[in-house]
Amino acid sequence: MNNKADIWISAVLYLGLGVIILTLILAVGVPVVNKIRDKNIAIDTENLMLSLDNQIRAVYSEGPGSKRPFKFEIRKGNFVVNENDETINWNFETTALLSQPGATVEKGNMVLLTQETSKQGTYISSFQLNYSGILNIKLQGSNGEFTGANALLVSNSGATGTSLPTIEITPI
Numbered sequence: 001m002n003n004k005a006d007i008w009i010s011a012v013l014y015l016g017l018g019v020i021i022l023t024l025i026l027a028v029g030v031p032v033v034n035k036i037r038d039k040n041i042a043i044d045t046e047n048l049m050l051s052l053d054n055q056i057r058a059v060y061s062e063g064p065g066s067k068r069p070f071k072f073e074i075r076k077g078n079f080v081v082n083e084n085d086e087t088i089n090w091n092f093e094t095t096a097l098l099s100q101p102g103a104t105v106e107k108g109n110m111v112l113l114t115q116e117t118s119k120q121g122t123y124i125s126s127f128q129l130n131y132s133g134i135l136n137i138k139l140q141g142s143n144g145e146f147t148g149a150n151a152l153l154v155s156n157s158g159a160t161g162t163s164l165p166t167i168e169i170t171p172i
Contacts, residue, residue, distance in 0.1 A: 035094075035095050036096075038092075039098070041076050042092075045077075045127060046107065046110070049127050050107070052129070052154075053108065053110060055154050056131070056167055059155060060134075060156060060167060063158075064156050064165070065158075067154065067155040067156075069152070069153055069154075071149075072150055072151075074146055074148060076092045077090055078092070078145060078147070079146040079147070079150075080145050080146075081139045081144045081146075083136075086136060086137045087128055088128070088137070089126060089128050089129075090128075091124060091127075092124070093117065094123055094124075095122055096123075097114065098114050098125045099114045100114065101114050110128065112127055112128075113128070131167075134164070135166065136165070136167065140169065140170040141170055141171055142171045152172065153168075153169070153170045153172045154168075155168045
């Protein structure tokens with residue numbers, strides 16, 4: 001009779017030990033996976049922003065009437081076209097430190113700024129393309145905020161009443 005009880009006690013102890021080990025692995029592993037995921041999202045978005053900048057500058061240099069489609073996906077954060085400031089911004093909250101907080105980092109025509117939040121170990125990273133003084137950004141048919149999968153038509157409508165050419169961005 002004692003042997004049967006020993007088997008059950010051993011089974012319960014091994015089960016408990018297994019649950020504790022799995023909990024520890026998840027407690028350590030999930031934050032690491034989240035940081036890696038955020039870094040990958042940031043790298044993808046950096047490439048997306050630089051590619052969008054190349055498309056806008058190509059349409060600008062080709063002159064009035066030039067049009068190019070641009071497809072992209074925003075997996076995390078806010079992608080905003082601000083025609084008042086002539087900027088295109090992408091912001092997201094992350095646990096990955098992409099640059100020194102408060103310091104701007106220029107990557108081509110893009111600026112990266114990381115700011116600390118009130119929550120320890122969490123940051124807001126902002127990628128920005130600024131066309132102020134270069135060209136006018138005009139957004140057609142949208143409120144300026146994009147999430148998920150998107151397609152835009154970037155077109156050069158020339159100079160209209162100003163000395164700067166106008167680049168129209170239209171969701172398609």
